[in-house]
Amino acid sequence: MKTLIHARTINSSESSSSNIHTSSPEECTNLDSSSTEVIGASLKRLTVGSGPSDPPSEDSGENFTKNSSTSTLVKKVTYVQYQSELQMPDIMRLIQKDLSEPYSIYTYRYFIHNWPMLCFLAMYGEKCVGAIVCKLDVHKKVVRRGYIAMLAVDEKYRQEKIGSNLVMKAIAAMVADGADEVVLETEITNEPALRLYENLGFVRDKRLFRYYLNGVDALRLKLWLR
Numbered sequence: 215m216k217t218l219i220h221a222r223t224i225n226s227s228e229s230s231s232s233n234i235h236t237s238s239p240e241e242c243t244n245l246d247s248s249s250t251e252v253i254g255a256s257l258k259r260l261t262v263g264s265g266p267s268d269p270p271s272e273d274s275g276e277n278f279t280k281n282s283s284t285s286t287l288v289k290k291v292t293y294v295q296y297q298s299e300l301q302m303p304d305i306m307r308l309i310q311k312d313l314s315e316p317y318s319i320y321t322y323r324y325f326i327h328n329w330p331m332l333c334f335l336a337m338y339g340e341k342c343v344g345a346i347v348c349k350l351d352v353h354k355k356v357v358r359r360g361y362i363a364m365l366a367v368d369e370k371y372r373q374e375k376i377g378s379n380l381v382m383k384a385i386a387a388m389v390a391d392g393a394d395e396v397v398l399e400t401e402i403t404n405e406p407a408l409r410l411y412e413n414l415g416f417v418r419d420k421r422l423f424r425y426y427l428n429g430v431d432a433l434r435l436k437l438w439l440r
Contacts, residue, residue, distance in 0.1 A: 287374050291343065293383055296326055296333035304335065304342035308366040325349055325363050331391075332360075334383045336367070336376045343368040346380040350388050360388035360396035365407075377410055385414075385437070394440045399425065399432040411435050 296305075306322060326333050329349045336344030344367040353359035362384065367377045385396055399422060400407040412418075416435040425432035 287338075287371070288376075288379075290338060291371075291374070291376060291379075292337050293379065294335050294337055296330045296335065301335060301342070302326070305333070305345045305347065305364075305366075308342065308345050308368060309347075309364050312366070312369075322347070332384055332387055334380055334387075336371075336380055338371065341368075343371040344376045344380050346384050348384045348388070350391055350393055357394045358392050360385070360393040362396065362398040378414065381410070381414060385439075389439060394438075396437045396439065397434060399434050401426060402431045402433050408433070408435075411437075 302319075302322060305326070306319070310316070325347045332348035332350060334346050335342050345364070346362065346366075347364040348360060348362050350358060350360045362381065365377060365380060367380075385393075388396060396416075397419070398411070398416075400411070402421065412435075414437070416437045418433050419436040420434040422432040422434060424430075
């Protein structure tokens with residue numbers, strides 16, 4: 215399945231370029247040694263904010279200044295697990311904003327209703343600025359495979375490690391549920407997404423030619439947890 219992340223990782227890297235990662239629509243309904251150390255190191259390296267949710271200040275309507283105050287923004291971002299259908303519009307808004315391949319409400323519900331514990335939102339005050347949607351099932355009757363279907367971060371809040379924190383939150387939930395590995399697809403041209411995942415220990419597993427509707431190839435990335 216084309217990871218919705220190919221899910222063009224909507225925040226694929228903490229960079230200002232396209233940060234969307236998602237799979238192709240048809241794929242969404244057909245999915246069937248160092249990794250642990252890397253994830254552990256990443257969790258220690260990237261602090262997930264859980265402080266107060268003060269509203270952001272927007273000076274002159276421009277994006278937030280990327281400087282030493284970055285950590286302040288990160289600390290004000292809180293991460294919450296999906297709780298109800300009321301959060302669906304925020305998730306769809308983030309993902310559809312930069313998505314080149316459209317998804318119906320049923321695609322979102324397939325993932326989120328079946329695996330709500332693997333959907334996380336990044337909140338800055340009352341505003342949803344990031345979201346990740348995943349699944350976890352048995353692959354080839356042997357391996358418990360986690361799949362990152364969609365990852366998106368609001369363009370004004372990128373380069374703040376929000377995408378990385380969302381991925382680590384999801385992976386931690388998968389590990390707690392016995393996952394053996396995690397996979398996803400992302401456009402071969404999506405450098406920010408590739409950097410984000412490779413920094414977290416993912417490796418390039420396979421090239422999928424003309425995987426997306428726009429004709430662009432995809433790279434399947436994999437993270438072994440056992």
